[in-house]
Amino acid sequence: MNPFLLATSIENWIDSASFWPLSVLPAAVWAAIIHTTLVGLFFGLPAFVFIWAERKVAGRIQDRLGPTRVGGRFGWLQSLADGVKLIQKEDLAPNAADVMLFRLAPYIVVIAAFSAFMFLPFSAGLVAVAMDAGLFIALAVLSLEVLGIVLAGYASGSKWSLFGGMREAAQMVSYEVPLGITVVIPVVVAGTLNLGEIGALQSGGIQNWLIFSSPFTFLAFFVFFTVTLASNKRAPFDLAEAESELVGGFHTEYSGMRWSFFFLAEYASMFFVSALGAILFLGGWWTGFSPLDNWLLSTAQSSVGGDYLLRVFGMKILMVKAAILVFVQIWIRWTLPRLRIDQVMTTCLKYLVPMSCFLFLGAVIWPLVLATTIGQTSIWSPVGDRMPRSRRSGEPEVSSEVEGDETAMNRWNSRDSLVTVGLSTGEAE
Amino acid sequence: MSTVLFVIYALAASGGALAVVLSQNVVRMAFWLVISLSSVAGLFFLLGADFVGATQLLIYVGGTVVLLIFGVMLTSSGPYGTIKSQPAEVVQAGIIGMAFLALVASTVLSVNWEANEVRLAHANDHAEHGHVHEVSEPESEQGYNPEESGNTTRSLGTALLGVRFDKDLSLESEDGSNHGHTHGNHEVSAGYLLPFEIVSVHLLVVLVGAAYLARAKRRVDVENA
């Protein structure tokens, strides 16, 4: 069985726990239910909160109050009211539409935004699918969202939708390049594509966060943030919807639940890229205050179940960081005017691509410069020292299948460390 | 469990491919192509090729197909325009396709791959040593097995940079026994560094060429207008 298939870890856990007399198929069904519920919580709750926050922040920025009535003083339940309203609406497809694609397109968008969370580690070990190519595949899955939007734009049979879809495709071609390059920068510093490892590397103090590892990564974070605005279709890059020019862009013809799917997906992917930014640059699930982290670690190890609680605490930290980034995205949306499509492509291709290439080169050369000037490869402690090599796949508790392959993994690790030694001493063995 | 997944992915991949052939609308074809290619990515994951599967999703499904749909939007003359083939052509192509499929499928299913594998291993031993001083067992000749060695990202990356963890420098295992064909073989091959560089230059050439084609046509338009 493949170690990184979705259901495997819970299936193993149910098998090993043996308190539940289940055969393989019901176990797989249970695993699927548990996973989808967990991921669904992370998918739905942030969207719920952020829709409310969007209205509230927009109101405050425009010197209004925002929602005040539904569910108490601050309008907490505004999102619920919105949802109820949307569910009641009629689900219709226009005559001119290609009905099959029109109905399927929202599902592609939602599924893409939904499955990207599978690869996101919320805390040390709290990841549904831990794999070495985690960052890469998360971005790959997230980029499928564009496909649904382009299909929706085409299938609606409306010129506004078609314009929205084409704008989204053009925008995607331009933002994917700087997004890929800026994401590679922290990967180069950390030396791994595994998101769990990248998070674990940033323990012990705010100076160990990858954003502070060199001036280039510091700038790269801002380029990354700009590009994620474009990838989320958030203002000033919301060309695909552009209410004032294209009515609603790609979702002009949608109503009811299918319309709200697009928005659930948008808020979920906002949260996703913000959490990704927090893991890649902003220290992941670490507080950034090393005495606090150390105290938490020591108390957690000395108490029963403390390990689990520590992870949940780490998840809260990550969600707070991501929520702050989402807040900044909302803030930017309601303060900046929209760009034109040619300005978007100019920004992404003419400015952000050269900038990110330069930052990438700088991040590669930086350790060499440091090594020749101050004699070590980073200003603070080198990233490789912060994590034990043997735990390179990160999460021993969750990925129980790794323990099953313990000897094989060890052999592999020892192999490649020997190869590294061989390379550095210039001989084959 | 993996058998069920295989059946699902295999059916989706084949069905998607069939639907690509059968549907007339280009955008629907693109949609079915997405289904087919994503299922192939799923098959890659089943085969333990996580990095290749992710590349498939990112470049094919996320990149190439969006590019194709973009092309459809730029070139379609009317809404949902279809260019139909002659029915006779379709029938001909269908018959030839079925015959070809029967040929390929029967060939694939009739070959005994494991026996060939063993024979290939013997042949390699002959070629390398001139004499069969140690007949390797087929078990030690298995391919890259992700269940034993975790994920493929690092090994693929180093292979592209010229070092093969899975072949060169394959070290003796803990009990001192060698894997069959690798004993005493500590030559370092160049891996895939040269093809990697060639591909990167090729990509640059294609980028410049495609941009040039797109530019040239616009200039002609301006002159005509």
Added chain:
Amino acid sequence: MENVGLEMFLAVSAVLFVCGVVCMATKRNAIGVLMGVELVLNGANLNLVAFSRYGSLGLDGQVMSLFVIVLAAAEAAAALAIVLAFYNNHMTVDVDQATDLQG
């Protein structure tokens, strides 16, 4: 993966390959022909990765399939640029109309 052998993957890739060939042969829309090419390349890729898993060549198959994917993307970009140029000259993407060289 106990019950699924190499043959099954090869059969799926044969289906993909044949569908791609038929698609290339029958479609008159240039972009449809391109999709056929993508299907053919994917069938070959599936073969490569399956042999990498079941054969004795280690990671070679996977590296090859990576190159194939990258080159297929490049091919799609170049072909699409050609299709766009053709469309600008003939206002159609029907490959049967590409008869200029017949004189």
